[in-house]
Amino acid sequence: MLSQSAPKFSSTGTQATRIVGVLTIVVMTWVVISGLVFTPADVVQGESVRIMYVHVPSAWIAYLAFIVTAITSAFYIFAKRHSLGFDRVAGASAEVGVMFMVITLVTGSLWGRLTWGEFWQWDPRLTTTAFLLVTYIGYLAVRRLDGSIEQRARRSAVIALLAVLEIPLVHFSVVFWRSLHQRATILDPNGDVKMDGLMLFTLFSGVVGFTLVFVWLILHRQRTMLLSDLANQSGLDAAILARQNENVSN
Amino acid sequence: MDLTPRPESQAPKRRRWMPIIILSLVGVGGVVIVTQFLSSAIDYYCNVDEVGVRSGCDTTNRLRVQGTVEQGSLAKLNNTTNFTLVFNGKSLDVKYSGDPGGVFQECVSVVAHGRLVNGKLESNRIEVKHSNEYEAKNKDRLEESGSAACSQVQG
Numbered sequence: 224m225l226s227q228s229a230p231k232f233s234s235t236g237t238q239a240t241r242i243v244g245v246l247t248i249v250v251m252t253w254v255v256i257s258g259l260v261f262t263p264a265d266v267v268q269g270e271s272v273r274i275m276y277v278h279v280p281s282a283w284i285a286y287l288a289f290i291v292t293a294i295t296s297a298f299y300i301f302a303k304r305h306s307l308g309f310d311r312v313a314g315a316s317a318e319v320g321v322m323f324m325v326i327t328l329v330t331g332s333l334w335g336r337l338t339w340g341e342f343w344q345w346d347p348r349l350t351t352t353a354f355l356l357v358t359y360i361g362y363l364a365v366r367r368l369d370g371s372i373e374q375r376a377r378r379s380a381v382i383a384l385l386a387v388l389e390i391p392l393v394h395f396s397v398v399f400w401r402s403l404h405q406r407a408t409i410l411d412p413n414g415d416v417k418m419d420g421l422m423l424f425t426l427f428s429g430v431v432g433f434t435l436v437f438v439w440l441i442l443h444r445q446r447t448m449l450l451s452d453l454a455n456q457s458g459l460d461a462a463i464l465a466r467q468n469e470n471v472s473n
Numbered sequence: 474m475d476l477t478p479r480p481e482s483q484a485p486k487r488r489r490w491m492p493i494i495i496l497s498l499v500g501v502g503g504v505v506i507v508t509q510f511l512s513s514a515i516d517y518y519c520n521v522d523e524v525g526v527r528s529g530c531d532t533t534n535r536l537r538v539q540g541t542v543e544q545g546s547l548a549k550l551n552n553t554t555n556f557t558l559v560f561n562g563k564s565l566d567v568k569y570s571g572d573p574g575g576v577f578q579e580c581v582s583v584v585a586h587g588r589l590v591n592g593k594l595e596s597n598r599i600e601v602k603h604s605n606e607y608e609a610k611n612k613d614r615l616e617e618s619g620s621a622a623c624s625q626v627q628g
Binding site: 265267268271272401 | 499500515516517518539573575581584598601602603605606607608609610
């Protein structure tokens with residue numbers, strides 16, 4: 224059950240979110256400058272390789288967001304105390320994950336146009352990624368179905384635990400099947416990373432920066448979800464009280 | 474009606490291991506389907522050495538053929554681009570109507586879409602399948618970029 228007391232914060236910001244926010248700005252500023260100015264062009268792909276500093280981190284953070292959704296959903300279902308806090312973090316993480324997945328697909332399409340010569344092809348990696356996005360849009364739709372907050376949490380937690388199984392399918396699609404999309408560079412099963420040093424450093428900076436963006440967004444979003452749940456709950460309480468008063472007066 | 478919560482000992486215990494077993498079975502089933510049954514249906518292209526040999530790579534069908542553009546084979550003539558694709562010791566001549574543009578060059582892997590006519594692939598679409606290797610383009614060695622691409626592809 225939700226706490227009936229009023230929230231103890233007047234905004235969704237805290238000292239922690241402000242620190243994360245400042246760190247995010249610093250790291251992302253470095254990523255933009257390094258990605259556009261300091262890093263070299265690629266010997267084959269030329270300047271288009273710079274899209275990598277957005278495309279790859281956003282894909283990884285989308286995976287991370289969906290994994291966080293699954294873990295917090297598992298905590299909600301399997302923990303003795305079914306804390307709705309886990310459900311809210313799961314929902315917030317899925318929303319942010321969908322946003323990063325869209326960024327991944329848009330930047331991937333642009334990169335594909337410049338290298339493959341096509342915005343989109345139904346190859347295994349692109350198809351499974353599109354399927355993953357649709358699945359999580361479905362997850363977000365389920366969270367908005369009618370029912371109590373507890374029903375919402377239970378339904379969406381089950382879906383989250385099933386949907387996360389798609390992530391290995393997406394990641395290894397380029398290994399299982401023949402894909403137009405290249406194989407992993409950093410997470411190459413052979414462990415042999417073939418990337419220029421500054422490119423690699425900028426890519427990792429991008430991953431750190433996007434992770435900070437992710438943390439900052441879900442901290443705020445899960446708090447707005449708490450406020451929304453409290454508002455809904457107080458409306459329900461008021462309706463019950465009004466009905467009880469009607470009975471008393473009758 | 475008595476709505477007092479029942480004592481802990483009387484409450485039926487929920488079997489929480491069932492969802493875990495079901496999820497595990499779904500996971501195992503998914504892996505089996507993906508690795509054993511879907512490969513032949515989902516592969517995006519045929520390699521050069523599989524044309525006319527592998528199921529789904531029949532010479533009578535429209536094909537997507539993957540191979541590396543052989544060094545020294547690229548020739549552009551009258552809005553037509555001719556080159557040879559090589560893979561695993563086999564080669565296939567390709568005639569493409571137009572200029573592939575973009576990052577197309579010798580020694581890169583490409584997927585050529587088209588039909589086989591007299592043993593030559595007449596293609597109307599070329600997709601450059603770039604590698605997972607990233608190497609700095611040095612301004613002092615611009616002229617070496619072509620050979621660098623070859624060294625990347627050939628490992």
